[in-house]
Amino acid sequence: MDEHALEKLGWGPSFQEAWAPRASEGEEPARIAADYGVEYVLYSARGDLRATVPGRLRMAIRKGESVRPVVGDWVSFEPRIQEGTSIIQAVLPRRTQLARKAAGRTDEEQVVAANVDVVFLVSALTRDLNPRRLERYLALAWDSGAQPVVVLTKTDLCEDVEAARESIAALAPDVPLHTVSSVTGEGLDALWQYIGGNRTVALIGSSGVGKSTLINRLVGTARMVVGEVREDDKGRHTTTHRELFVLPQGGLVIDTPGMRELGLMESEEGLRTAFVDIEELAAGCRFNDCRHEKEPGCAVQQAIRDGQLPSERLENYHKLVVEVARQERQRDAQAQARAKQDTKKTTRAFNDFQKKRGR
Numbered sequence: 001m002d003e004h005a006l007e008k009l010g011w012g013p014s015f016q017e018a019w020a021p022r023a024s025e026g027e028e029p030a031r032i033a034a035d036y037g038v039e040y041v042l043y044s045a046r047g048d049l050r051a052t053v054p055g056r057l058r059m060a061i062r063k064g065e066s067v068r069p070v071v072g073d074w075v076s077f078e079p080r081i082q083e084g085t086s087i088i089q090a091v092l093p094r095r096t097q098l099a100r101k102a103a104g105r106t107d108e109e110q111v112v113a114a115n116v117d118v119v120f121l122v123s124a125l126t127r128d129l130n131p132r133r134l135e136r137y138l139a140l141a142w143d144s145g146a147q148p149v150v151v152l153t154k155t156d157l158c159e160d161v162e163a164a165r166e167s168i169a170a171l172a173p174d175v176p177l178h179t180v181s182s183v184t185g186e187g188l189d190a191l192w193q194y195i196g197g198n199r200t201v202a203l204i205g206s207s208g209v210g211k212s213t214l215i216n217r218l219v220g221t222a223r224m225v226v227g228e229v230r231e232d233d234k235g236r237h238t239t240t241h242r243e244l245f246v247l248p249q250g251g252l253v254i255d256t257p258g259m260r261e262l263g264l265m266e267s268e269e270g271l272r273t274a275f276v277d278i279e280e281l282a283a284g285c286r287f288n289d290c291r292h293e294k295e296p297g298c299a300v301q302q303a304i305r306d307g308q309l310p311s312e313r314l315e316n317y318h319k320l321v322v323e324v325a326r327q328e329r330q331r332d333a334q335a336q337a338r339a340k341q342d343t344k345k346t347t348r349a350f351n352d353f354q355k356k357r358g359r
C-alpha cells in the first residue's frame with residue numbers, strides 16, 4: 001500500500017489506528033471524493049474508484065449504528081476492481097464533521113462534509129456583509145471541530161477595510177481574520193498557511209461572496225468539471241464530478257453542494273430579509289411572476305435604471321434564486337437515482353423469487 005499517496009489525501013495516525021484491524025479482511029482505506037447518494041467516488045492508493053454501500057451497512061446506517069459516508073470521510077473498502085464497483089465496509093471515526101440542522105427537524109443533523117481541518121468563513125466586504133450571518137457560520141464551524149478562519153473578500157470594493165475588519169474582529173476575537181481581493185490578489189498569500197500540509201479546507205459563505213473565485217485564484221485549474229457524466233467505452237457511466245480536490249501544491253479543498261447549502265441556510269429568510277428592497281420593488285412589477293430580467297414593466301429593472309438599486313444587488317439576488325433551483329434539481333436527480341436503484345433491487349428480488357419457485 002502506498003502510504004505516501006494516502007498521506008497526500010489527509011491520512012494520519014488516528015485513521016491508521018482505527019483502520020488497522022480491518023487490514024486482515026483484505027480491505028483498504030480510501031477517502032470519499034464524491035457522493036451521489038447511491039454511488040461514491042473514492043480516492044485510494046490504487047487511484048480513483050467507484051464504490052457502493054452494501055445492504056448490511058445501509059441497514060446499520062438506518063438503525064443509527066453507523067454514520068452515512070459523506071465527502072471527506074475515510075472508509076474501509078473491499079476492492080472489486082474487476083467488477084468496477086468496490087464495496088464500502090465501514091466508515092472510520094471522523095476527526096471533525098460539518099453539519100447543519102435538517103430543515104424542520106431541529107434534533108437531526110445533516111453532515112455535509114467530514115474530516116475538514118480548516119473552514120474559511122467567507123464574507124464579502126460589500127453592503128451584504130452581515131454580522132449575524134457570520135455569527136451563525138462561526139457557530140457551525142466551532143461545532144464542527146475544524147479551525148475557523150474568517151476571510152473577508154472584495155477589499156477592492158470596500159472604502160474602509162480597516163473599519164469593517166475591526167467590526168468583524170470584535171465578533172470573533174479568537175479567530176484569525178484575513179482581508180483579500182481575488183481581483184487585485186491582495187492578501188491571498190496569507191491564506192496558504194492554512195492550506196498546505198495535506199490539510200483539508202472547506203469554504204462556507206453565502207452565494208456571491210466569491211468562494212469559487214477564491215478557490216480558482218488559489219488553486220488555478222485544479223478544480224474539475226462539475227456534474228459531468230459520460231459513458232465510457234463499455235457503456236458504463238463514468239463520472240468525472242468530484243467534490244474533494246487534491247491541490248497540486250498539496251492540501252485538499254472540499255466544495256460540495258451541501259457545503260453550498262450551508263450558505264443557503266438563510267436563503268428563504270435571506271430572499272425576504274436580505275433582499276427586502278427587491279421584494280418590495282417587485283410588488284410594482286407588471287407581471288406577478290416577473291423574474292426581473294427583461295420583462296416589460298419590471299419595477300426592479302426600473303429602479304436600477306433610476307439609480308435607486310445597485311445592479312449588484314439584483315445580481316446577488318438572481319444568483320441565490322438560481323442556486324436554489326439548481327439544488328432542487330439535484331435533490332430530484334438523487335431521489336430519481338435512488339428510486340431507480342430500488343426498482344432494480346425489487347426486480348432482481350422478484351426474479352430470484354420466480355427462479356426459486358420454478359425449481
Ligand SMILES: Nc1nc2c(ncn2[C@@H]2O[C@H](COP(=O)(O)OP(=O)(O)OP(=O)(O)O)[C@@H](O)[C@H]2O)c(=O)[nH]1
Binds near residue numbers: 184209
Ligand atoms: N470586485 C471583486 N469581485 C469579486 C471578488 N471575488 C469575487 N468577485 C466577483 O463576485 C462574483 C461572485 O463570485 P463567486 O466566486 O462566483 O461567488 P461564490 O461565493 O462562489 O458564489 P456561489 O457559487 O453562488 O456560492 C463574481 O462576479 C466574481 O467575479 C473580489 O475579490 N473583488
Ligand SMILES: [Zn+2]
Binds near residue numbers: 299
Ligand atoms: Zn420585475
